[in-house]
Amino acid sequence: MSSYETLAGCYDALTEDVAYQKRADFVEKLLRRSRIPVHTVLDLACGTGSMTCILTERGYEMIAVDGSEDMLAAAREKAADLAGEPPLFLHQEMPRLDLYGTVDAAICCLDSLNYLTSPRDVQRTLQRLRLFIAPGGALVFDVSSPEKLRGLDGQVFLDETEDVYCVWRAEFEKRNQVCTYYMDLFTRREDGAWDRGFELHRQRSYEVEELKAWLLEAGFTHIRTFGDCRMRPPREGEDRIYFCAIRGRD
Numbered sequence: 001m002s003s004y005e006t007l008a009g010c011y012d013a014l015t016e017d018v019a020y021q022k023r024a025d026f027v028e029k030l031l032r033r034s035r036i037p038v039h040t041v042l043d044l045a046c047g048t049g050s051m052t053c054i055l056t057e058r059g060y061e062m063i064a065v066d067g068s069e070d071m072l073a074a075a076r077e078k079a080a081d082l083a084g085e086p087p088l089f090l091h092q093e094m095p096r097l098d099l100y101g102t103v104d105a106a107i108c109c110l111d112s113l114n115y116l117t118s119p120r121d122v123q124r125t126l127q128r129l130r131l132f133i134a135p136g137g138a139l140v141f142d143v144s145s146p147e148k149l150r151g152l153d154g155q156v157f158l159d160e161t162e163d164v165y166c167v168w169r170a171e172f173e174k175r176n177q178v179c180t181y182y183m184d185l186f187t188r189r190e191d192g193a194w195d196r197g198f199e200l201h202r203q204r205s206y207e208v209e210e211l212k213a214w215l216l217e218a219g220f221t222h223i224r225t226f227g228d229c230r231m232r233p234p235r236e237g238e239d240r241i242y243f244c245a246i247r248g249r250d
Helices: 020-031 050-057 069-079 119-132 146-151 208-218
Strands: 040-044 061-066 088-091 103-108 133-144 156-160 164-173 178-188 194-204 220-226 240-247
Touching: 020 050, 020 103, 020 133, 020 240, 040 050, 040 119, 050 061, 050 069, 061 069, 069 088, 103 119, 119 133, 119 208, 208 220, 208 240
Parallel strands: 040 061, 040 103, 061 088, 103 133
Antiparallel strands: 133 240, 156 164, 164 178, 178 194, 220 240
């Protein structure tokens, strides 16, 4: 079973505590660091489109890209009744991003870059983003910190709603810096019976300094890091680190 085939249908129910509106507020603060006006925004690895929809409602023209057709289907359904310019949804892998033109800014939220377990794929993704962000435009993304991912090793978690039951455990491999999540998902059918699904997800730990170096190599400047929804540098032990960088001018 491919990643998100089962999870896509219950992802929103299991992530009600994400506080998307608060994160959108913070992302907008970072987008104001852009050297150009921001009208069109790329939401890379958009998932079920929660951030895409919020920013659409705030007046941005959105292009939303994800590698999972199941997650995109949920995103399209969620965006069907939005007022304003409807988002454009594209099925693409991050390292193979290919847009029809440039955008004023790009975002990549909720540690999506960590799902690229090959450092070369992260470098390729940043290079593709540089190609499609207009000169002077902003790139905003966040990652799970190395401390957070290492701390998940051996942990078991339970998330549940009335119709969804998810048990997952994590293993962190020091050799390759990859955290693997083994997820058992139980979803209630209309007849009251339960279906069981299993998914495997992996995230790689990346150090702040290597991400900064790759941003510079890709052609980004004015690179800043922030704590989790905090307009201050990240502190030791921070779970989530935000990056904001400006696409250099040719």
